[in-house]
Amino acid sequence: DAGVIQSPRHEVTEMGQEVTLRCKPISGHNSLFWYRQTMMRGLELLIYFNNNVPIDDSGMPEDRFSAKMPNASFSTLKIQPSEPRDSAVYFCASSYSRSVDTIYFGEGSWLTVV
Protein backbone atom coordinates (compact mmCIF):
# COMPACT_ATOMS: atom_id res chain seq x y z
CA ASP A 1 0.00 0.00 0.00
CA ALA A 2 1.19 3.50 -0.74
CA GLY A 3 1.82 5.52 2.36
CA VAL A 4 1.33 9.23 2.88
CA ILE A 5 2.95 11.02 -0.03
CA GLN A 6 4.43 14.46 0.36
CA SER A 7 6.01 16.85 -2.08
CA PRO A 8 8.41 18.45 -2.47
CA ARG A 9 10.84 16.43 -0.36
CA HIS A 10 13.24 19.33 -0.19
CA GLU A 11 12.76 23.00 -0.86
CA VAL A 12 15.10 25.94 -0.55
CA THR A 13 13.51 29.32 -1.01
CA GLU A 14 14.27 32.95 -0.39
CA MET A 15 12.67 34.91 2.40
CA GLY A 16 9.43 36.49 1.27
CA GLN A 17 8.60 33.83 -1.28
CA GLU A 18 5.48 31.73 -1.16
CA VAL A 19 5.92 28.06 -0.28
CA THR A 20 3.34 25.37 -0.97
CA LEU A 21 3.69 21.90 0.48
CA ARG A 22 1.51 19.10 -0.78
CA CYS A 23 0.16 15.92 0.71
CA LYS A 24 -1.74 12.88 -0.46
CA PRO A 25 -3.07 10.86 2.48
CA ILE A 26 -3.44 7.11 2.57
CA SER A 27 -6.46 6.06 0.54
CA GLY A 28 -9.47 5.56 2.78
CA HIS A 29 -8.13 7.68 5.60
CA ASN A 30 -10.40 10.55 6.51
CA SER A 31 -8.26 12.45 8.99
CA LEU A 32 -5.24 14.44 7.91
CA PHE A 33 -2.66 16.19 10.06
CA TRP A 34 0.11 18.69 9.38
CA TYR A 35 3.04 18.66 11.81
CA ARG A 36 6.20 20.74 11.99
CA GLN A 37 9.43 19.39 13.43
CA THR A 38 12.31 21.51 14.66
CA MET A 39 15.18 20.83 17.02
CA MET A 40 13.93 23.44 19.44
CA ARG A 41 10.24 22.57 19.56
CA GLY A 42 10.09 18.95 18.50
CA LEU A 43 6.96 17.73 16.75
CA GLU A 44 4.14 20.27 16.78
CA LEU A 45 0.67 19.78 15.39
CA LEU A 46 -0.23 22.68 13.13
CA ILE A 47 -3.69 21.72 11.94
CA TYR A 48 -5.85 18.71 11.40
CA PHE A 49 -8.76 17.92 9.12
CA ASN A 50 -11.54 15.41 9.48
CA ASN A 51 -13.55 14.58 6.36
CA ASN A 52 -11.84 17.51 4.60
CA VAL A 53 -13.00 20.00 7.23
CA PRO A 54 -10.45 21.82 9.42
CA ILE A 55 -11.17 20.80 13.01
CA ASP A 56 -8.34 22.36 14.97
CA ASP A 57 -5.95 24.97 13.61
CA SER A 58 -4.80 26.29 16.96
CA GLY A 59 -1.26 25.16 16.20
CA MET A 60 -0.91 27.30 13.09
CA PRO A 61 1.74 29.80 14.14
CA GLU A 62 0.67 32.88 12.22
CA ASP A 63 -1.61 34.19 9.53
CA ARG A 64 1.21 33.55 7.10
CA PHE A 65 0.33 29.88 7.36
CA SER A 66 -2.75 28.44 5.71
CA ALA A 67 -3.92 24.92 4.92
CA LYS A 68 -6.58 23.53 2.65
CA MET A 69 -8.05 20.16 1.90
CA PRO A 70 -10.18 20.49 -1.23
CA ASN A 71 -10.86 16.74 -1.40
CA ALA A 72 -10.19 13.52 0.44
CA SER A 73 -6.97 12.79 -1.40
CA PHE A 74 -5.15 16.11 -1.34
CA SER A 75 -4.07 18.80 1.05
CA THR A 76 -1.77 21.81 0.91
CA LEU A 77 0.08 23.82 3.50
CA LYS A 78 1.03 27.28 2.32
CA ILE A 79 3.40 29.81 3.84
CA GLN A 80 3.20 33.31 2.46
CA PRO A 81 5.47 35.17 2.90
CA SER A 82 8.09 32.73 4.14
CA GLU A 83 10.66 33.66 6.78
CA PRO A 84 13.94 32.02 7.84
CA ARG A 85 12.36 30.88 11.11
CA ASP A 86 9.93 28.76 9.11
CA SER A 87 12.82 26.46 8.20
CA ALA A 88 11.82 23.03 9.47
CA VAL A 89 10.61 19.63 8.39
CA TYR A 90 6.90 19.60 7.70
CA PHE A 91 5.14 16.27 8.03
CA CYS A 92 1.76 15.28 6.78
CA ALA A 93 0.04 12.35 8.47
CA SER A 94 -3.25 10.58 8.08
CA SER A 95 -5.50 8.20 9.95
CA TYR A 96 -8.86 6.50 9.73
CA SER A 97 -11.14 8.12 12.23
CA ARG A 98 -12.80 4.87 13.23
CA SER A 99 -9.47 3.58 14.46
CA VAL A 100 -9.15 6.93 16.06
CA ASP A 101 -5.56 7.26 16.89
CA THR A 102 -3.23 5.24 14.66
CA ILE A 103 -1.53 7.95 12.68
CA TYR A 104 0.81 7.33 9.76
CA PHE A 105 3.38 9.89 8.71
CA GLY A 106 4.78 10.84 5.35
CA GLU A 107 8.49 11.24 4.74
CA GLY A 108 8.35 14.99 5.26
CA SER A 109 9.12 18.15 3.33
CA TRP A 110 12.43 19.70 4.34
CA LEU A 111 12.07 23.46 4.03
CA THR A 112 14.94 25.91 4.16
CA VAL A 113 14.21 29.63 3.93
CA VAL A 114 17.28 31.74 3.32
Added chain:
Amino acid sequence: GENVEQHPSTLSVQEGDSAVIKCTYSDSASNYFPWYKQELGKGPQLIIDIRSNVGEKKDQRIAVTLNKTAKHFSLHITETQPEDSAVYFCAAFFSPKARQLTFGSGTQLTVLP
Protein backbone atom coordinates in the same frame (compact mmCIF):
# COMPACT_ATOMS: atom_id res chain seq x y z
CA GLY B 1 -3.51 20.53 28.04
CA GLU B 2 -1.67 17.28 27.73
CA ASN B 3 2.03 17.17 28.52
CA VAL B 4 4.36 14.25 27.79
CA GLU B 5 7.81 14.05 29.34
CA GLN B 6 10.35 11.67 27.82
CA HIS B 7 13.66 10.46 29.26
CA PRO B 8 16.48 10.11 28.54
CA SER B 9 17.13 12.46 25.64
CA THR B 10 20.10 10.36 24.52
CA LEU B 11 20.91 6.73 25.19
CA SER B 12 23.87 4.65 24.11
CA VAL B 13 23.95 0.90 24.56
CA GLN B 14 26.18 -1.92 23.42
CA GLU B 15 24.83 -4.20 20.75
CA GLY B 16 22.93 -7.02 22.38
CA ASP B 17 22.05 -5.06 25.50
CA SER B 18 18.59 -3.79 26.37
CA ALA B 19 17.36 -0.21 26.05
CA VAL B 20 14.59 1.38 28.06
CA ILE B 21 12.92 4.72 27.34
CA LYS B 22 10.41 6.19 29.76
CA CYS B 23 7.58 8.66 29.37
CA THR B 24 5.12 10.28 31.73
CA TYR B 25 1.90 11.99 30.82
CA SER B 26 -0.19 14.51 32.63
CA ASP B 27 -3.79 13.82 31.69
CA SER B 28 -5.42 10.79 33.23
CA ALA B 29 -7.96 10.78 30.39
CA SER B 30 -5.28 9.73 27.91
CA ASN B 31 -6.11 6.27 26.60
CA TYR B 32 -3.70 5.49 23.78
CA PHE B 33 0.09 5.52 23.80
CA PRO B 34 2.03 4.90 20.59
CA TRP B 35 5.77 4.79 20.06
CA TYR B 36 7.38 6.04 16.88
CA LYS B 37 10.82 5.42 15.46
CA GLN B 38 12.36 8.09 13.27
CA GLU B 39 15.40 7.30 11.18
CA LEU B 40 17.53 10.05 9.72
CA GLY B 41 15.80 11.81 6.86
CA LYS B 42 12.54 9.92 7.29
CA GLY B 43 9.19 10.41 8.89
CA PRO B 44 8.22 8.89 12.24
CA GLN B 45 7.11 5.29 11.88
CA LEU B 46 4.75 3.61 14.31
CA ILE B 47 6.49 0.63 15.91
CA ILE B 48 4.19 -0.35 18.76
CA ASP B 49 1.27 1.05 20.70
CA ILE B 50 -0.70 0.28 23.81
CA ARG B 51 -4.18 1.18 24.95
CA SER B 52 -5.19 2.00 28.47
CA ASN B 53 -7.03 -1.27 29.05
CA VAL B 54 -3.81 -3.33 29.00
CA GLY B 55 -0.62 -3.15 31.00
CA GLU B 56 1.90 -4.64 28.60
CA LYS B 57 2.29 -5.47 24.94
CA LYS B 58 5.12 -7.26 23.15
CA ASP B 59 6.15 -7.54 19.55
CA GLN B 60 9.30 -9.59 19.07
CA ARG B 61 12.17 -7.58 20.60
CA ILE B 62 10.00 -4.60 21.48
CA ALA B 63 7.68 -4.26 24.43
CA VAL B 64 5.73 -1.44 25.98
CA THR B 65 4.45 -1.25 29.54
CA LEU B 66 1.83 1.08 30.92
CA ASN B 67 1.18 2.10 34.51
CA LYS B 68 -2.03 4.10 34.51
CA THR B 69 -1.93 4.85 38.21
CA ALA B 70 1.49 6.43 37.96
CA LYS B 71 0.76 7.82 34.48
CA HIS B 72 3.87 6.49 32.89
CA PHE B 73 4.74 4.13 30.08
CA SER B 74 7.98 2.67 28.83
CA LEU B 75 9.51 1.21 25.69
CA HIS B 76 11.80 -1.79 26.09
CA ILE B 77 14.05 -3.00 23.30
CA THR B 78 15.91 -6.24 23.95
CA GLU B 79 18.90 -7.66 22.09
CA THR B 80 19.55 -4.31 20.47
CA GLN B 81 21.04 -4.17 17.00
CA PRO B 82 22.78 -1.32 15.13
CA GLU B 83 19.67 -0.83 12.99
CA ASP B 84 17.76 0.08 16.14
CA SER B 85 19.74 3.32 16.22
CA ALA B 86 17.24 6.13 15.65
CA VAL B 87 15.19 8.74 17.47
CA TYR B 88 12.27 7.29 19.38
CA PHE B 89 9.19 9.32 20.28
CA CYS B 90 6.50 8.45 22.74
CA ALA B 91 3.07 10.03 22.43
CA ALA B 92 -0.21 10.19 24.25
CA PHE B 93 -3.62 10.57 22.74
CA PHE B 94 -5.77 12.91 24.70
CA SER B 95 -9.39 12.10 24.09
CA PRO B 96 -11.96 13.59 23.70
CA LYS B 97 -10.12 16.83 23.01
CA ALA B 98 -9.39 17.48 19.35
CA ARG B 99 -8.08 14.03 18.42
CA GLN B 100 -4.44 14.84 18.49
CA LEU B 101 -1.33 13.14 19.71
CA THR B 102 0.99 14.94 22.07
CA PHE B 103 4.57 13.86 21.50
CA GLY B 104 7.48 13.54 23.87
CA SER B 105 10.71 15.31 23.02
CA GLY B 106 12.41 12.22 21.63
CA THR B 107 15.28 9.91 22.60
CA GLN B 108 18.31 9.49 20.36
CA LEU B 109 19.24 5.82 20.73
CA THR B 110 22.67 4.75 19.56
CA VAL B 111 23.54 1.06 19.49
CA LEU B 112 27.28 0.61 19.51
CA PRO B 113 28.64 -2.40 17.61
